[in-house]
Amino acid sequence: MRRYARSTAILAAGTALALTLAGCGSDSGSGGGTSAGADTSAAAATSHTAAADGTTSSGDTSEAAPGTSTAGGSESSAGTSAPSGGTVTLTISTNGISGGKNAQEADWITNWVIPEFTKAEAAKGVTVQVSYQSSGVDDEKYKAKLALDLKAGSGPDVFSIDGIWVGEFAQAGYIKPLEDVVGADYQSWDGLKQINEAVQGNATFDGKLYGLPTGTDGRVLYYNKKLFQQAGLPADWHPASWDDIFAAADKLKSIDGVTPLQMNAGTAMGEATTMQGILPLLAGTGAQIYTDGKWLGNTQQLRDVLSFYDKAYNTDQVGDPDLQLDAKGRDESFAEFAAGKIGILAESDYFWRSVVNPKDGVAPMKDRNDTVGYTLIPAQKAGAGIRGQDFVSMSGGAVYTLNPNSKNAKASWDLMTFMLSPEAIEARLGDQAQITSRDDVNKTVLANDPMLTFVATKVLPLTAYRPGLAEYPEVSMLLQQATADVVSGTSVDDAAASYQEALEKLVGADKVTSG
Amino acid sequence: MPRTAVATDAAGLGRARAGGFVAPALVLVGLFLVFPALWTIYLGLTDYRLTGLAAAAPKMVGLQNFRDALADRFFLNSLWLTLIYVAGSAIIGQTVLGFALAWMMQKVRPSVRGVVETVVLLAWLLPGSVVSFLWWAMLNRRDGTLNALLDTPGYNWLIQHPMLSIIVFNTWRGTAFSMMLFSAALQAVPPSQLESARMAGANGAQQFRDVVFPHIRGHVLTNTLLISLWTFNDFSPYLLTAGGPNHKSEILPAFIYNRAIGTGELGYGAAISLIMLVINLIIALLYLTLLRTRKVKT
Known part of the structure; x- marks a missing residue:
């Protein structure tokens, strides 16, 4: 009998062990335990994969520092941290890391937001403990990590997302309208009046505000004035049509070792392909990706855009197809531009602020102010752009939002509004300029920088925004695929036809235009 | 009652005790191999997504995913x-x-x-x-x-x-x-x-x-x-x-x-x-x- 009891004990111990292990497993948020799920952490923790990342406005890109992100939420804690002994624990997460991607924002959170907020709360008699979860990975990976964390009911209390993810996150229930998370009180925050409606649109889905936008941006064509001079082109360049761009590119071709034109293409660059390449070109044909309840299919405008790519990368060979296909192509294109090896490059003001910035850019150019020119992106030809415009652009922006599962919703809201107070924004920018979400702050900071003033006064009036719909990110991937096909040699007609087919499958044939 | 079972195996453990020894392994295999596999089958029949509406309320789509794959x-x-x-x-x-x-x-x-x-x-x-x-x-x-x-x-x-x-x-x-x-x-x-x-x-x-x-x-x-x-x-x-x-x-x-x-x-x-x-x-x-x-x- 005693032996029997012993075996029962072993059995019980084994079961307990197994259950403990299982408990840990289900915590990690990597759901179904499929082989794909199990691979997540390995993939997200590496940096040198797809160099994509698009538009999380406050900046992006660059050397993603290795090993900085953990997937599956193993590290996230905030959602579950209960106040102990009167201390409120909060976690902030953005896709930035000191010394790497979005370093400015990361350093600001660590060195300014956390100590200052702690001090301010202490003055009110509240003890808070704020920690910062940094990442330095592609935006798509950051998004997957957040989604998995939030799905598992954990995740940071306050986090940054690209405005374009608001729709899909809201539909999935990962984020909730501010009026539900904070209560109607949110409207009494005085900063709200300073954020104009167009910018609030970035954080709005189905007419409800889900977070607070941090700023916006605009896309222009950058060019290297020194190369232009060398090729006999004017240092003050104003292309008025696509033909003008190609004419300049053809001249630049004569300089040995220079890639005349960098127009982002392919899937490796992710949203950067859509935002910096396809959509501004599309706007230049007078079309938008979503109008009157329908997505743009295989139309003349789409084929015109794909023909632009075909001309740039195949017929005229003024672009470098390898850069578009390389997993780190976008970072390499930045490095090449900084080294004076790229003539013309389409990017947002982020490029000026965080890439070629002589002080802390990821590909700094000491002579930026003298060498780098910028000009409006022309429509296909004068007057052919959306709303009959001669010039076009696209804008986006990041949003701070709250975790609906947070135990400290009120404190999170206080932290988020603190991060968007004029003092906080000024601390973040230092002597740099950026188009912030607040009109009052913009008035003072933009005067510091002619380029940002250019974007605010010349680009924003003619810009366009992406549709805030949950399907958008997937449509965007189909567009990226179509450019990847063209760059690797598929004909424009075939690539457009494959795009149409995939799009119809995605959103339904009745919601796609064609012809 | 374990006595009668002892005779059936060389180690003299009996069915129950032998079962006790393999149980932890079986539980682990079940939890980490069989269950995920079955769960994968279930997920494969849905339109489950990471974000969007289908993340909140996935629908059964039958063999659609497999037809799509082919x-x-x-x-x-x-x-x-x-x-x-x-x-x-x-x-x-x-x-x-x-x-x-x-x-x-x-x-x-x-x-x-x-x-x-x-x-x-x-x-x-x-x-x-x-x-x-x-x-x-x-x-x-x-x-x-x-x-x-x-x-x-x-x-x-x-x-x-x-x-x-x-x-x-x-x-x-x-x-x-x-x-x-x-x-x-x-x-x-x-x-x-x-x-x-x-x-x-x-x-x-x-x-x-x-x-x-x-x-x-x-x-x-x-x-x-x-x-x-x-x-x-x-x-x-x-x-x-x-x-x-x-x-x-x-x-x-x-x-x-x-x-x-x-x-x-x-x-x-x-x-x-x-x-x-x-x-x-x-x-x-x-x-x-x-x-x-x-x-x-x-």
């Missing part, structure tokens, strides 16, 4: 690439190179053998993320070691030859296992038989075919099964090429990751995972059948 040019491409990858890096690369190394190491001085084995083993022991970074640095088109060695500046190996790159990478990485297995197997070949063959005038090829191979046939099979299974499921090429350029090295594990996490199509990813699982089972069954026929013969 019509998906990227899936078929991926399946084909996986076959090339397994055949190239596991069956040809690792087996041949592993055997060649084991064969050569028989005749060298122990010191040389120690050094070679350590180096080969190191490739196998280092973490995947580390070696893929090393390879990325080596194949990089700017300042890459390989370009410096071959004097081909600016040549982009990962773009021009993505499949060849990951095949060579995985051969380099995984050869150690085949080498160790084969050197153990070769030691089991009785020297006396080789001696007799030599006395009878058999040349190298004949010795190999008639003396060595019959002894190591089982090992060849085991080795092939194991490495083809884990090469089939290998994710590390993703760290090198991310499946690119333009899906040219998107083997199945990379394809599943790109679709399930990248695009957020968890349901579709689960369906493809299930297809992979079935292919794995087929490979394993094939092997077991081969092994059984071999045993019957001997």
Whole structure:
């Protein structure tokens, strides 16, 4: 009998062990335990994969520092941290890391937001403990990590997302309208009046505000004035049509070792392909990706855009197809531009602020102010752009939002509004300029920088925004695929036809235009 | 009552106690193998997504995911690439190179053998993320070691030859296992038989075919099964090429990751995972059948 009891004990111990292990497993948020799920952490923790990342406005890109992100939420804690002994624990997460991607924002959170907020709360008699979860990975990976964390009911209390993810996150229930998370009180925050409606649109889905936008941006064509001079082109360049761009590119071709034109293409660059390449070109044909309840299919405008790519990368060979296909192509294109090896490059003001910035850019150019020119992106030809415009652009922006599962919703809201107070924004920018979400702050900071003033006064009036719909990110991937096909040699007609087919499958044939 | 059961097994444990001993293992297998597999089947039948409406309320879509997969040019491409990858890096690369190394190491001085084995083993022991970074640095088109060695500046190996790159990478990485297995197997070949063959005038090829191979046939099979299974499921090429350029090295594990996490199509990813699982089972069954026929013969 005693032996029997012993075996029962072993059995019980084994079961307990197994259950403990299982408990840990289900915590990690990597759901179904499929082989794909199990691979997540390995993939997200590496940096040198797809160099994509698009538009999380406050900046992006660059050397993603290795090993900085953990997937599956193993590290996230905030959602579950209960106040102990009167201390409120909060976690902030953005896709930035000191010394790497979005370093400015990361350093600001660590060195300014956390100590200052702690001090301010202490003055009110509240003890808070704020920690910062940094990442330095592609935006798509950051998004997957957040989604998995939030799905598992954990995740940071306050986090940054690209405005374009608001729709899909809201539909999935990962984020909730501010009026539900904070209560109607949110409207009494005085900063709200300073954020104009167009910018609030970035954080709005189905007419409800889900977070607070941090700023916006605009896309222009950058060019290297020194190369232009060398090729006999004017240092003050104003292309008025696509033909003008190609004419300049053809001249630049004569300089040995220079890639005349960098127009982002392919899937490796992710949203950067859509935002910096396809959509501004599309706007230049007078079309938008979503109008009157329908997505743009295989139309003349789409084929015109794909023909632009075909001309740039195949017929005229003024672009470098390898850069578009390389997993780190976008970072390499930045490095090449900084080294004076790229003539013309389409990017947002982020490029000026965080890439070629002589002080802390990821590909700094000491002579930026003298060498780098910028000009409006022309429509296909004068007057052919959306709303009959001669010039076009696209804008986006990041949003701070709250975790609906947070135990400290009120404190999170206080932290988020603190991060968007004029003092906080000024601390973040230092002597740099950026188009912030607040009109009052913009008035003072933009005067510091002619380029940002250019974007605010010349680009924003003619810009366009992406549709805030949950399907958008997937449509965007189909567009990226179509450019990847063209760059690797598929004909424009075939690539457009494959795009149409995939799009119809995605959103339904009745919601796609064609012809 | 346990007394009566004791007599039925050699260890004298009895059914209940024996059950107690295997229970923890069975529970673990159930929780971490059977349950996830069943859960994958379930997910594969839904339109479950990482974000959006289908993340909150997934719908059953029946076999739609599987029908989509069979019509998906990227899936078929991926399946084909996986076959090339397994055949190239596991069956040809690792087996041949592993055997060649084991064969050569028989005749060298122990010191040389120690050094070679350590180096080969190191490739196998280092973490995947580390070696893929090393390879990325080596194949990089700017300042890459390989370009410096071959004097081909600016040549982009990962773009021009993505499949060849990951095949060579995985051969380099995984050869150690085949080498160790084969050197153990070769030691089991009785020297006396080789001696007799030599006395009878058999040349190298004949010795190999008639003396060595019959002894190591089982090992060849085991080795092939194991490495083809884990090469089939290998994710590390993703760290090198991310499946690119333009899906040219998107083997199945990379394809599943790109679709399930990248695009957020968890349901579709689960369906493809299930297809992979079935292919794995087929490979394993094939092997077991081969092994059984071999045993019957001997």
